[in-house]
Amino acid sequence: MTDWEKLLEALAEVDEDIDFANECALIDDGVIDSLTLTQIIAAINDAFGVRIVTGDLEPENFNSAQAMLKLVYRYQERK
């Protein structure tokens, strides 16, 4: 399973109604609220073992699944 698929699977577990693969303004358009955002962070932590810190809770990091994967890679590089 690729990282992309792993992320989409984790995100679908959080909310299956949201089209994470294609949406690109999840925060800006209000598709995800603060509850969903904190759950996404918990799901990313479960799937990839990285703990996102509050300083990275910026819309540009969570507006799309691609942006989230980039953020995950940044954390993995730092490890």
Place this chain on the structure above:
Amino acid sequence: MSILSFEFLLFIAVIFCVYYVLPTGVRWLALLIGSAFFVFLSGWQSVLHLGAIVLGTWLGGLALERVKRKRGLLCLLLILEFGALILVKQDTSRAAPLGLSYFTFQSAGLLMDVYRGKVKAQRNVWKVMLFVGYFLQLSQGPISSWKDLGEQLLEGHPLRPVSFVSGFQLMLWGYFKKMVLADRLAAATAVLTQETGALPGWMAAGGVLLYTVRLYADFSGGMDVVRGISRMLGIELPENFRRPFFALSVAEYWRRWHITLGGWFRQYLLYPLTISKMGLKFGKAASRWLGKKTGRAMPTAVTTFLVFLLIGIWHTFSWNAVIYGAYFGLLMAASILLDPLWKKMNRRWKLGQKRWMYPWRLVRTWLLIFPAQFFAFTESTAQSLAVIRQCFAGWSFSGAVDKLTGIMSAKEWGIAGMAFVILMLVDILCEAGFAPCERLAKSRIWVRWPILLLLLLGICVFGIYGPAGDSSAFLYTQF
């Protein structure tokens, strides 16, 4: 100096002249000197407290960029800031410094942003002072971050006629809400704290409802005034109210009511706690017992409860504030934990798309919010309980007209009613996306100015003035 006084209008006129005469690069100095003057007039406690907070924010910010033990230093700075806030607020024998909570929140936000590396520590102490003590947001907010406000204050804006007119309009609208509606309703809501025992049920319940309207008109009116004047200077302050009476859920209500306070708590308390190591561990442990979805929501539910409890206590250190905060905290925590169930039901029956759900959701939200208002209008739990008891004491309507005209004359009721209808009409138009304020600001001069002059005349004729010609203080300046 109250922002409703005649002196304030003169003061603003001077600020405008100096601001727009100065070269763009140093226009912020007009705001700085204006803010210093404003704080100076509000007493030595304000000068000392704000001065200490500004120095702490400036030196603390610089130190946070240099020291190794950043977290320890940040904790120390926050303990000092909030310790001072609590100490001053719990001493009710003295008046608290002007805008105490608002500048404390703003300063703490800046320090946390520097700690997180989101903004650079400001080297110029005067720039820190302007951000923390900007006179227009000092008395009752909105609470802004450095990114939202700091750079805007320092930029120096050219005079833009459309912004200037739109700001003037917003300012007038704010004065209308405060002076024509909110202050007029003060008499009607005062009966709740004076003669509870003699009130029929409908008057007690109606009084609490009117208090809610008054609070909205008062606080959002004040926000419109300061946002309007700021816009006239080219500075856009964040919105603090977005038509809360049209919320379709309690969560949405809190996204529309006192938006910047909720945003501050979300940014600087809810997120850090929920996604901390401990929060994630707690979520994993809860997932084993409650299933993944509910388990993962548990940390957010617990921290949300805590945040609302603190928002309650922030208002006053009283049992009423605890009840108010805990009530909303429990409602929000329950809605977070029931979210998966709600989504499941929605998928099955497509409830979100049904038209009849709109009025039901609106009414349901108000049925949930209304009980909390009984604990908002006074600090005394006994008083709140007495009013609740009174609501069930009997709804005799005999002599209703006399009772109402005993509070204020039929003419006054009529003016309050008209003002409320106008407020609701504007809110409905905004809600429907008609954007009446923006349209008016861009409309032709012979359409715009008669309407604005009518509004101005309405405020002058129907506004409530105190003994010295000033209007009464805003409800939220006391926090």
